[in-house]
Amino acid sequence: xxxKKKRSRELLLIYLFLLPAFAVFMIYRIIPLGWNLVLSFQExxxxxxxxxxxxxxxxxxxxxxxxxxxxxxTVIYFAVGSPIAIxxxxxxxxxxxxxxxxxxxxxxxxxxxxxxxxxxxGIIWQWLYNERFGLINYILRSIGIVDEGIPFLQSFQWAxxxxxxxxxxxxxxxxxxxxxxxLQSIPSELYEAxxxxxxxxxxxxxxxxxxxxxxTIFICFIVGIINSFTLFDLIYVMTGGGPGHSTEILITxxxxxxxxxxxxxxxxxITVILFLFLLLITYVMNRVSGGEAGGMEIYE
Amino acid sequence: MSRWSLKRPLWxxxxxxxxxxxxxxxxxxxxxxxxxxxxxxTYPPSLIPKNPHLFYYIxxxxxxxxxxxxxxxxxxxxxVVVSNIVINSMAGFSLRHSFPGKKLVILIFLSCMLIxxxxxxxxxxxxxxxxxxxxxxxxxxxxxxxxxxxxFIFKSAFDxxxxxxxxxxxxxxxxxxxxxxxxxxxxxxxAIATNIILTxxxxxxxxxxxxxxxxxxxxxxxxxxxxxxxxxxxxxxGPLYAFTILVIAPVIVVxxxxxxxxxxxxxxxxxxx
Numbered sequence: 001x002x003x004k005k006k007r008s009r010e011l012l013l014i015y016l017f018l019l020p021a022f023a024v025f026m027i028y029r030i031i032p033l034g035w036n037l038v039l040s041f042q043e044x045x046x047x048x049x050x051x052x053x054x055x056x057x058x059x060x061x062x063x064x065x066x067x068x069x070x071x072x073x074t075v076i077y078f079a080v081g082s083p084i085a086i087x088x089x090x091x092x093x094x095x096x097x098x099x100x101x102x103x104x105x106x107x108x109x110x111x112x113x114x115x116x117x118x119x120x121x122g123i124i125w126q127w128l129y130n131e132r133f134g135l136i137n138y139i140l141r142s143i144g145i146v147d148e149g150i151p152f153l154q155s156f157q158w159a160x161x162x163x164x165x166x167x168x169x170x171x172x173x174x175x176x177x178x179x180x181x182x183l184q185s186i187p188s189e190l191y192e193a194x195x196x197x198x199x200x201x202x203x204x205x206x207x208x209x210x211x212x213x214x215x216t217i218f219i220c221f222i223v224g225i226i227n228s229f230t231l232f233d234l235i236y237v238m239t240g241g242g243p244g245h246s247t248e249i250l251i252t253x254x255x256x257x258x259x260x261x262x263x264x265x266x267x268x269x270i271t272v273i274l275f276l277f278l279l280l281i282t283y284v285m286n287r288v289s290g291g292e293a294g295g296m297e298i299y300e
Numbered sequence: 301m302s303r304w305s306l307k308r309p310l311w312x313x314x315x316x317x318x319x320x321x322x323x324x325x326x327x328x329x330x331x332x333x334x335x336x337x338x339x340x341x342t343y344p345p346s347l348i349p350k351n352p353h354l355f356y357y358i359x360x361x362x363x364x365x366x367x368x369x370x371x372x373x374x375x376x377x378x379x380v381v382v383s384n385i386v387i388n389s390m391a392g393f394s395l396r397h398s399f400p401g402k403k404l405v406i407l408i409f410l411s412c413m414l415i416x417x418x419x420x421x422x423x424x425x426x427x428x429x430x431x432x433x434x435x436x437x438x439x440x441x442x443x444x445x446x447x448x449x450x451x452f453i454f455k456s457a458f459d460x461x462x463x464x465x466x467x468x469x470x471x472x473x474x475x476x477x478x479x480x481x482x483x484x485x486x487x488x489x490x491a492i493a494t495n496i497i498l499t500x501x502x503x504x505x506x507x508x509x510x511x512x513x514x515x516x517x518x519x520x521x522x523x524x525x526x527x528x529x530x531x532x533x534x535x536x537x538g539p540l541y542a543f544t545i546l547v548i549a550p551v552i553v554v555x556x557x558x559x560x561x562x563x564x565x566x567x568x569x570x571x572x573x
Contacts, residue, residue, distance in 0.1 A: 013476050014399045017390035021446045022405075024387070027427060028443045029412045032420030039422065092319060095312040108559055109320050112327070115555055115566070117505045119523040120548045123530055123540065124330050135329060173323065177563055178570060223570050229418045233507045237527055251418055251508075258422050259512060268422050275419040282414065 033275075036268045044264035057269035066245050067270060070253040073160060074274075077231065077249065078281060081164045082224035086217060088168070089175035094209075096176075097183050107180070111173040118170070118230040122237035125166040129153050129238075153239050159247045166234055171227050175220045182216035183209065218289030225278055250274045327548075334545045337538035356538035360546065363532075363539055368518060369525040370546075372437070373504060376521060379441040380503040384495050387446040389488075392454025393480045413448045418508060425512050435516045444503055449569050450495045457491035458484050494565040497558075504551065522547045 040057055042050040061067050096106050113121065128135045129152040137149035152162040186209065194204050232251045235241060241248040241256065250270060258267035335352035360366050395406065417424070424443060433439030461484060469479050485492065507523045514520055520528070526547055529540060555562050 010397070010476055011399055014394040014397050017394040017477075017480075018405060020387045021391040021451060024442070024446045025409070025412050025448075028417070028424055029415050029420060030408075032423035032427065033415055035423035035426070036420060092316065095316050098309055098312050100309070100312055100316075106316055106320055107563075108556070110323050111563060112552065112555065113323060115501055115505075115551050115562070116327075116548045117507075117523055117526075117551065119505075119507050119526050120544045123526065123544050124326050126530075127541075128326055128329075135325075169323070169326075174566065174570075177567065181567055219570055226416065229416065229508070230505075232418070233523070236507070236511075237530055254421075255508070255512075258425075264422055264426075271419050271422060275415070278416060278419070279414060 036271055036275075039265050039268035040272050042265045042268075044262070044268075046262060050265065053265070057266050060266065061269055061273070066248060066253060069245050070248040070250050071273075071277075073247065074228070074249045074251075074277070076160070077164055077167070077228060078224065081168055082221055085168045085172045085175055085224070086179075086220050088172050089179050089220070090213075092172075092176045093179040093183055094205075096180060107177070111177055113170045114174040116170070118233035119237055121166065121170055122234040125162075125169075125234075126153060126238045129162055154243055156243055156246045159239050159243060163231070163234055163238055163247050166238070167227070167231050170230070171224065174223065178216055178220055178223070179213060182213040186212050214289050218285050221285045222282065225281060250277075327552075330541050331545055334538060334541040356542035357546070359539040360543045364525055364529060364543075365518070366525075366543070366546070369520055369522045372440075372519060373522040376437055376440045377500050377503040379437060380444045380499050381496050383441070383445045384447060384450055384499040385492060388450045388495060389454050389480065389485060389492075391446070391451045392458050392491075393484060395451070395455045396458040396484075409448050409451065417443055421508065421512060424509075428513055434513050435519050437519075439513050440510055440519075440521065441503070443509060444499065444506070447499060447502070450498060453491050453494050453568055454488065457488040461487050490561070490564075493558075493561045494568055497554075497562055497565040498569045500554075501551065 039050070041052060041054060043053050043056075044050050092110065096103055096110075100106070127133075129137075131137060131149040131151040131154075134149065134152075136152070137146070140146045141149065150158060152158040190208050190212075191204060194208060199207065228249075229251060231249060232255065235247050235249065235252050239247045241252045251274065254267045254270050254274065257263045257270065332349045334356055335354070336349045337356060395402070428434060428439050428442065431439075433442060465483060466479060469483055474482065505523065506521070507527070510521045510524045511527075514524060526543055529543055
């Protein structure tokens with residue numbers, strides 16, 4: 001009897017302790033997700049009740065050129081930006097994984113941009129890209145590649161690559177640390193055995209290293225997804241989505257529609273597409289990496 | 301012994317040195333400009349600041365209510381950090397025990413992780429408005445009050461605490477909730493450090509959320525103030541870069557002082573994420 005009472009008090013405490021976390025997730029994750037879906041079928045009115053308009057937002061979206069432009073740019077970011085950063089990170093990690101002098105210095109300095117406020121990064125790089133007094137144009141002029149500075153962020157051709165490069169610069173140090181951790185968990189016996197068997201260094205990389213850091217690469221992609229939202233901050237200060245929407249991505253377009261134009265319903269429908277898109281990438285990456293990475297470890 | 305462990309090769313430096321320079325020079329250049337204001341008009345640009353002065357840093361105080369922004373950012377970050385330690389350790393404590401519905405709770409938490417905050421930002425804004433939290437500190441902090449990754453970081457730290465220790469405390473008649481504060485938390489310092497570092501960074505660097513819910517100039521956080529400041533200035537002026545340095549300095553100083561726990565925090569944040 002006493003034991004039972006004790007157990008029920010313990011249970012009460014357990015549920016009570018879960019409650020605050022649950023409440024916050026309810027208010028800021030679960031309810032918004034549902035509400036967002038509802039909003040996407042409505043036209044939002046600042047005053048008075050919203051109007052149900054069925055799939056109009058979606059049909060409008062599929063005809064909207066700017067939506068497609070921002071979708072394409074988002075895909076480019078994931079398909080080009082992340083892989084470049086990951087390949088670069090693997091290279092550096094392999095170099096640093098040697099018995100080098102100054103390993104820790106490299107580790108720290110390459111990592112340092114990652115935790116820095118993205119807005120500050122945007123301001124710094126906006127200036128590096130500046131046509132007249134930017135460091136990059138100075139270097140290009142000095143070595144004679146160009147005569148006149150290139151206005152990178154004002155150019156249709158260069159603005160998107162310039163922003164993506166900045167985001168690679170910020171995230172590559174973290175990918176590098178993740179890959180380095182992955183490399184260090186590979187038992188050195190594997191390499192010794194391979195060397196004895198006469199495997200070339202190329203084969204050792206493709207047959208041992210790469211397969212064994214597969215889940216690390218998956219994690220890098222996931223971090224890339226999370227990081228793609230800091231891309232909003234970069235674009236906000238560097239180009240504002242311009243010139244002519246050439247650096248518009250889904251999240252900046254959502255922000256513009258919802259908070260500059262007050263088209264909450266339309267913005268909500270784009271958000272639904274963004275959400276599905278991110279879910280799809282996560283799923284595909286999880287399958288490619290063998291499906292054992294990420295959240296499932298915690299479940300055990 | 302692997303065969304390359306005896307000699308220290310030089311060739312990786314040929315690749316690593318220029319790469320590291322690319323990572324560091326932008327930051328150094330901003331720092332230099334904040335001290336001298338010299339832009340690339342001066343040919344050739346010098347690597348070492350000539351006649352450094354703090355004039356631009358003082359300028360920042362005249363241009364904007366810097367201390368107010370600093371206070372806003374700090375205060376919100378403190379709310380976020382403290383509430384994360386409390387709420388997450390409580391949730392982690394619950395998840396260490398077995399109870400009916402545990403699997404469901406974990407499942408819900410894990411699926412919440414698949415919902416990036418930015419994909420819920422419109423309703424989150426509307427809810428905050430309903431709660432009358434626009435332009436408030438609590439409104440700024442609310443979405444970050446607890447973070448799933450950090451709950452699991454606490455859970456795995458608590459899982460590692462031997463059961464015998466808890467049983468001993470129970471036999472001594474210590475109530476359950478005190479076990480959390482007296483035994484679990486003191487034994488989970490790395491988990492606490494990870495919570496502090498990750499949530500401080502997220503709060504300090506956060507931009508889109510303050511941008512959405514702050515209308516009042518006096519409630520702006522540092523990143524918001526920095527973005528506004530940019531619109532007043534030519535991209536070549538000293539005060540802008542002094543301000544930039546003031547915003548990033550805390551992060552860099554904290555990082556350089558606690559490199560190890562900083563990096564391992566970010567790794568565990570990613571691995572659990």
